[in-house]
Amino acid sequence: MAQGTRVLSGWQLICYGVLTTPLAMAGFALVIYVPTFYAADMGLGLGAVGAVFLFGRLLDVATDPLIGHFSDQTKSRFGPRLPWMVLGLPGLAVAIWCLLSPPEGIGILYLLVVSTAFFLFYTIVDVPYSSIGLEISPDVHERSYLASSKAVFQVIGAILASLIPVLLASQMGVSLTTIAQVAIGLGLLGILSYLIFVPRTHRVVSQPRPSLWNGWRTALENREFLWLVGVFFIVQAANSLCAGLLVLFTAHVIQAPELIGMFFLAMFGSTALCLPVWVFLSRWKSKPFAWLVSIVLCCCGLGLATTLGTGDIVGMYFVSIAMGAAFGSDAIMPTSMLADIVYKGEEAGDQRKAATLLAFKNAVSKMTFVVPMGMAFPVLELVGFDKTGANSQGHLTVLVFFFAVLPILLRVLGGVLLLNIQRRGPSLHPSGHA
Template identity: 55%
Template sequence: MADMTDTQTSPFTWWQLFSYGFLTAPLAMGGFALVMYIPTFYAVDLGLGLGLVGAVFVAGRLFDVVTDPLIGHLSDETRSRLGARKPWMLLGVPGFGIAAWLLLAPPEGAGLLYLLMASGLYFLFYTVLDVPYSSTGLEISPHVHERSVLASSKAGFQVVGALFAATVPAVLMLSIGDTLPVIAQTIMIAATLGLILFMHSMPERNRIVTEPRASLVKAIKMVWQSRPYRTLISGFLIVQSANALTAGLMVLFITHRLSAPSLIGLLMGLLLLSSALFLPVWVWVSKRKSKQFAWSCSVVTCSVVLAAFAFVGEGNVIAAAILAAIIGACFGCDAVMPTSMLADIVYKGEEGGRKRLGGLSLAVKNSVSKLAFVVPMGLAFPVLDLVGFQEQGQNSMPQLMVLVFFFSGVPILLRLCALYVISRIPTSIPATPESPATIT
């Protein structure tokens, strides 16, 4: 049945790109607070302990691995006058706003049970909003290059949201406990505004779905049968694992290798800002050459910079700042190009009345990304603990070399493996198993 009412044939205006990406900002605010503020607040300020709080949030990530594909599949199967994604967004925005308030502004006396319930609601409604919303970027434009522009719009607002959450304590001179309610209120307002902008400005893609509904298991099999998709996700997993090690150990590297803990905020902010500023460069390269070429250039560049980082020592702040900015630029490409390439695969695969699989395809990619960021906890941290690395205190040169190995060496090896995998992503993506169609 036909379930979309407008066809986007001309490129999006700047206002439409703004309206599309804006909703990412409140999601990024919540994501940044979840990583940087909330664990310490519940563990220390509320006295729950690092072990319990850590276990709750690891369980939350595992919960996401289940709910992401489920919500993606359900949104794929949704048929309504508003299309497949907007009904979920209408449910997700108020749910996410309320859940963010409950998690970031707990009442006095909140304990473990409260954290379990509030975090569970947060993880659930984050997925209910994010997966259908992000899936629209895979479907709404028939223009190959514009899919990169749409992905870069989301990536840019992601940095805006993260920077806002990062700077609130310093700008308003608040404690973390007082900062979290401010972020929660901003999330609720920005998410509502973002939904209004999206609903008013973004068209629906007019298409007809002729294939019957399928179960989640069958749909996953259909998604995984695509060789371009399997190869793309494999490369993405490897790159994200490398990025997780570098990002996850950045604070330790700055503190113990550079001996400049006071510069953590500055260097991390520079990394985030650079990732947004260089997005137009990668989009331009992908248009002139190809998305595959742009991503490969990013992988190689980051590998060279990480090798240089291994020789940065105590007091080399300027060199570290330059290298951090370049790494941030590469992180931006790692976010945009795989998403844009996925959009090419999904768009072509849904032609001719074939089943909608964009939500599930993106959800599996999200699950892979979340699992990848467990790598520092599962690989680097146990080894650092084994060699006696001190998070607060002096470390010997061998201990620092272990840190450098996981911060630079292992990510370089992973990226070299990823470079090979990326080169294997087919540039010709079949519209059906019998009818190939080349994407240029």
């Protein structure tokens, strides 16, 4: 297929993205609801539950590159990705059910086993599935559409997972069971949609398969990939601080804890609605340009956040909208740029390594989720910040620094590095006329 050839219709793009919704639902529930549910409702304690999920996250970071390598090296008549998805989905469904609908009287060992299975099967399904979006299309802009399709269905999954407890207005255990049922059902719908409607195109690789270490080494020697992942890590670290501290900022600076859900909804809605804007800008100028615009927008929103105080509801909505819009660009632009790197390598005859590169990118993303816990929370505790009571202006200043000021500085640094990518040549930022 020649560069610029579109391979998917609009309907096929939708069918490709559907499987993202159940994955997003399960991931959202895991981060937002599950730790508190097991610690408080199931009586396992915050310390023990935190240790289990920290272990699971570290294991998750380690298994991503492993699954990526093995998926790249898989040979079957169905291609390298589909066997992993089909075989991994039943295991993921069982893990979701066991994690979100546990029996009474379980202990910490149950959570350790079930959460480990969840992380493992999630990776087995997600890495090969997401890799398809990197390699299925030779068209530089269709790669952005593929990333956008996943981003839209990711937002849908997060909204569903956030609305179910509100609509049911029942105990968290009942809500989590419902989330599990919906996610498992949508998982079946997603894989069927993919199997029936999405074309399966893959390059036949004739070169000898590299060893695990050589596969990783060649991936990490790719300078373009390292530049991209460096920017992605810095921006995601900023995003993790904003997302991880939004609840505290709303409750203590804005003093409107009852509106936290509405601010999250504004953020999710802005993410989905602004996706076409980023795709348009990437076609008009370049993908780094679209990403840079979103970085500037988010910095402006966070700059506004530094001026807010008690009762500034409208201002907080603007901050949420700016953050949500930028999150969308942060999701699709680096993924689409990674697809360009993959396509360039395959055109040059390289070994298949889409899943390996994506897995390293995923591992970097997952490592950034510990930034709030490893940086902001200890400092807030050190200065005596009270998460449940009143705080002095000094305490609030520290919170604002980690919620807004430090993320601005990180995004500025990421933007400077992105400008360097912009100057390096056309390989990472094909123009709208490529």
